[in-house]
Amino acid sequence: MMPIFRRVAVIGKYQRPAAGPAIEGARAIVDDIARFVIAQGCNLALEAETAALLDLTHYPSLDIDGIGRHCDLCLVVGGDGTMLGVGRRLASYGTPLVGINQGRLGFITDIPLDSYQDALQPIFHGEYEEDVRPLMQACVLRDGVCVFEELALNDVVVNRGSTSGMVELRIEVDGAFVANQRADGLIVASPTGSTAYSLSAGGPMLHPSIPGWVLVPIAPHTLSNRPIVLPDASEVAIEVVGGRDISANFDMQSLASLQHGDRILVRRSAHRVCFLHPRGWSYFATLRRKLRWNEGGS
Template identity: 80%
Template sequence: MKPIFRSVALIGKYQGPAAGATPDTLRQAIKNIAGFVEQQGCELTLEAGTAANTGLTGYATLDIDGIGRHCDLGLVVGGDGTMLGVGRRLASYGTPLAGINKGRLGFITDIPLDGYQAALTSMLAGDYEEDVRPLMHARVMRGAECVFEALALNDVVVNRGSTSGMVELRVEVDGVFVSNQRADGLIVASPTGSTAYSLSAGGPILHPSIPGWVLVPIAPHTLSNRPIVLPDETEVAIEVVSGRDVSASFDMQSLASLQHGDRVLVRRSAHRVCFLHPLGWSYFATLRKKLRWNEGGS
């Protein structure tokens, strides 16, 4: 079978080893995957940081923007966190991504490292499941000025500092007042992020095909403040009314320190991320495995 992806980029997590792995074994894994992809007839490019930190030579290298401009597919070696970061940065280019997990299988990085050859052989030839996920675009407004903005694939979170008390937040949807909430914080999660922080805070799981997101209070002072599912064509505004050391985070990566009166505006991004999975992939099978739904039955 001939590959339908002419140019493939390999992007590896090199900041730290996976459980039970060493830097040398991870370097060897990336080298093995690179050689395998070339054997399938593809042009292999290493992400520049991956090449520098693994010491691998003999391959063309590009930065993330270069990969977006020139490569047909990105192979991400790492966990869901690595994939989230790469997905945000490549979203504007429309580059599809497939994830090889070097630790425990994730929700979106679902090709096991010990079985990548069989999965990639078929996927590179065009036999795969396509999974398109929306991105969130968030801005921090201080008066009329945007002081920070970021994309998020999982969630946007406004919360209190680790040593401070509750925060008070005013919430609007499309300019319509919803409520003033006193809580440890508030989460706006996409369907992708509904199985992350949102889930641990009591939010529902949203199927990836649902065009919506969920608004989830974190430890609310009033127990009747419950999660609510909203259409993702709306704009959510979260204003800081009171509280100390309040911050906003975007996929738990980038942080913005907030002042009283700051407004965090969240809307659907114009960009989406396309993940590729092995043929036969099922979202429900992933939930069963990750959430252990089959355990404890009679």
């Protein structure tokens, strides 16, 4: 039986691993996955930077745009940070993603490295759970002109740097004034990002099927300033009123330095990311495993 995904890409971490055993180990892992993909009857393409960094140039390779245009499925080897970066870059192509966890938590890269073959074989033949996640579209307006624009899968965070003192932010939702907030910062998180920085700052977890965002203040000056859940059809505007060394972070991977008067607009993107999980995958099972709920129970 031939796989339903005929053209499969493999992407590893973009950063060069340390020399010696670390890079040899990374090369062996990606090489093993590549051989497995070919053995399933699929046409393989390594992401070009992955192939170059790991000296696996004997395999066919494509850049990210080439993968989006020509591949039916993309295997992402690494942690959630790697998946966030890949997800944003491939979102406009709609390429489904499968995460092989080489990191720590692995909320969205959920297939363990030591059992990836057993998990991937059924997926290649159409046995999987589809998990579609929304993206945020954010831009920084300065004097009415967009000076920075980025997608985010997890969150958009406006916060102060290492200097002391709080930032002051004016927050609007769909043009309606919400509050002027003094805090260390503010998080606008998607359901995917609700188990990331937002959770650490006291925000709620949102089920991935909820079409909502959560606004979470970071160490607010006023203790009654609490997280609030909004529909993701809303437009959130955050204006920088006061503070020093302020930045906007997008999935903690892209950064824009902010000035007083800058406005950060956050909207729902037209693009979404599609994750494929092994049959029987459960969001709640992921929470139990990663957050160690009911550890030791039946």
